[in-house]
Amino acid sequence: MNINHKEITRCADLSCLKFTDDELQKLHVNMSEIINWVNDIKEVKTEHIDITYDTSITSIIGRDDKSVEIEDPKIILSNSNSVEENMFCVPKVVNKNE
């Protein structure tokens, strides 16, 4: 099965990734080969099989829904490249023309 070019660009858009034309061409070949390769699982009959999300844990226990106070906000912000007044900076989300 060949993945078509439109599906590749759609996946790139969903993944927030961009590729050059050469990269897209190579990716097209690789993805088609990989998807063809994994197609063998379709021959397994699974009509009455329960889904398993994990394999050893019988019950998933959530954390207590309690907020944790951080003494110094600088700890949270320390790895960002752009910080002002104890806040993360991002470019303008809405531009004048939009």
Place this chain on the structure above:
Amino acid sequence: MNELTTINIHEAINHLKKKDFSVLELIGAHFKRIEETKHLNAFITSNYDKAMDSAKKSDSIIRENKMRNLEGIPIAVKDNFCTKNIRTTASSKILHNFVPQYESTVTRNMLNEGCIITGKTSLDEFGMGSSNKTSFFGKVKNPVGKNKMEYHVPGGSSGGSAVAVSSFSSMGALGTDTGGSIRQPAAFCGVVGLKPTYGRCSRFGIMAFASSLDQAGSLTRTVEDASIMLRTMASYDKKDSTSSRNSLENLLLPISEDISKLNIGIPTEYMKENIASDIFNSWEMSAKWLKEGGANLVEIDLPHSKYSLSTYYIISSAEASSNLSRYDGIRFGYRSNDNNIKDLYVNSRSDGFGEEVKRRIMIGTYVLSKGHYDSYYLHALKVRQLIKQDFINAFKKVDAIILPTTPYPAPPLNKNTDNPIEMYMNDIFTVPASLAGIPAISLPVGLTKDGRPTSIQVMGPSFKENTILKVGKFIETAANFSKIKNQEKML
């Protein structure tokens, strides 16, 4: 090479107890060895200053006779464990400057028992690969089996950790195993690699690749050391929703080598695979040793195992595409210089991730997308259940299963391939245990004619690490690999 770097963890603990040498001497000898083996590129970040400070503290604790279980033992840590105030990169450009402000539970457990972190080791970017060639910080070289002309690949993704242990730069190392990332590099580098049961060690603070498969484990030079490390690494952790409360009681006992009442499974399906003759011989030899030791060999069927690789690559890529969506350049990591938010996201991710990571994100997005979700992702989850059921059925008849860790020994470092499927085939013998969530240990048993290690893998039922350690220790004694290694002068 200083003899302080060639002893194992078990021996070092006893020597430190008797005050035969100081922790400062032990850690100093290891940093000297790290410098001597720098060309192997096993480490990304050194922790020299903090480690030397910790060594002084450990010496004073030992003087006060308050020694903890792993007091003063040097360990290397795969660079996908978050270590507080020590740069943690996952071998990716997108995290090249990331300094965590918190400690992973597993490294916290190790530090609490007196371990000393010497540095952070290289890996395939975000754990995605089997060669350690996809690291942003360059290829790692496998010192074992090197001939005059070339090095071999160390395997991956925990390649840096495996090389650190095999080159005597570290007594033990932490790794993570998603589809074989501890066992395969252990096999290529001639060391012991243990992947515990899923849930045995907390995933908190480990950079997620595929959350339903990721598991922390160890790389050591002996099975005994693997057991010692596991006792400290493992814990129930409420910060990890899939962490297990299963008792560690059976891990606290010394490993017995009595295998006389055990039934050992040999999965016949795998005999049809293309296996290098030296590897196949090691498999047969291991079975022979076990039989001579009184074990009963039983042929078993794992009928869905042939679908393991496909199932693994669908599920792991789907989970990776979701887990890696957090990297956007805003709160941490590499950030592109853009004035538009959408461009900033796209360019930070496109420039920050390497080729293999982007390929897996794309595959994951494809199998999760409308029109393909049911036929790929959902279907793979169901096939995974069948694979797990095969193991449950097999473990009704046998106590452990043995098969090779890899189908062939470490390939040359400079062998290039443009075909990702060829790389994925490396994992054919390791992914079934990952999908089933069961524990498995890889240990070296021999050498090929040109000096590359051959290894065997022992798998057991969930939370029966004691059984695979017992079988592993028996095979380790029979193979006497350390003697072979010294005779061959591999390093």
